[in-house]
């Protein structure tokens with residue numbers, strides 16, 4: 001049975017991001033002996049983890065989808081069996097609200113002035129660590145899109161391990177989507193904030209300490225969401241979508257897209273100084289997510305999901321504007337930055353299909369990769385991922401898979417088969433939630449043959465609300481304890 005509509009937003013307007021497939025769940029569950037339709041491959045060993053917003057208490061003021069408390073849902077695959085767990089991310093703010101028994105923070109749609117505390121960069125919002133989940137040196141790090149503390153979690157038990165300080169070397173905050181180079185063990189990150197320095201870029205070395213941190217100059221406060229690495233460089237972004245600072249001074253959160261400004265991509269040697277950054281200009285846009293980036297002789301190739309109209313002509317209530325701003329509308333796009341001439345070449349890869357939340361074989365991050373696995377974004381008012389799209393950037397081929405009517409997935413990371421070395425030799429794993437039934441399952445598909453449908457469907461004991469980012473941690477990573 002579908003769940004009843006639950007409205008827990010003080011505005012009184014029904015908020016679709018608190019209802020149906022988005023409605024938060026209350027229980028933290030550990031479940032084994034799950035019902036399986038088909039057969040779980042015995043050579044699929046590791047953990048699928050997905051983060052997302054899950055409001056614990058009724059919102060204080062208006063609720064934005066990005067405000068919800070972080071909750072990780074995980075499925076551990078081992079020798080053809082699967083176990084499910086879900087746990088809240090126990091941030092400092094979560095613990096404070098748990099002790100109070102109610103919401104103490106307002107979200108991004110309200111004036112944050114009276115909130116108890118914020119991040120170290122002067123943003124007075126609740127760090128919910130609800131955005132991504134990254135495996136690093138034996139731990140899972142949960143991160144927040146507005147920059148906060150990376151909260152550690154055990155990848156199997158989901159036990160809270162507290163705020164990660166990288167052996168007391170992290171100053172400031174940490175963004176949502178750091179990039180791990182598995183070959184060197186380095187983790188690349190940035191943080192940003194409303195005041196100077198507007199951007200800091202850093203490297204956590206293989207030993208787990210922040211070994212490098214510089215402050216590239218930006219013309220003002222920006223909202224970078226992702227970054228890229230190649231074998232020798234990192235790529236940072238200065239995109240013309242940013243917070244209106246006049247509105248911010250009045251306590252309002254308002255975004256401005258300035259079509260007069262170019263998009264700028266800053267290419268910096270991995271351990272380069274701030275003055276070594278080289279900025280490449282391109283057409284104005286916004287980018288949430290990078291697919292991958294690599295070097296080809298004197299060029300840097302970077303594939304992204306590009307948003308050409310990041311500020312829809314929104315009208316109506318603040319809730320209506322929030323819903324239209326949140327709606328993903330992105331296309332696969334390729335940039336080439338010529339390190340000799342300083343010129344940028346850009347081209348659309350797939351102008352027809354709205355796809356996002358890309359994943360690749362993570363072992364190839366920063367190296368040439370052939371395949372990308374994106375979610376297909378349904379043509380609907382809210383964000384619903386109705387299927388998967390595999391892109392082959394050598395042949396240009398595209399293969400799609402639909403979850404079927406009223407069934408919506410999550411980011412679907414690539415999970416290599418045990419011992420596999422070929423790029424496509426493995427599986428895609430995703431939660432799939434049925435809107436009408438109010439139930440969820442995990443689907444496992446062959447990465448090389450999506451149209452064949454799932455080889456296994458693992459029926460879960462509760463609904464998994466639609467959420468944000470996911471990762472796959474291989475069994476050899478779990479054993480090795482390294483990134």
Ligand SMILES: [Fe+2]
Nearest residue numbers: 176225288469
């Ligand atoms: Fe993201």
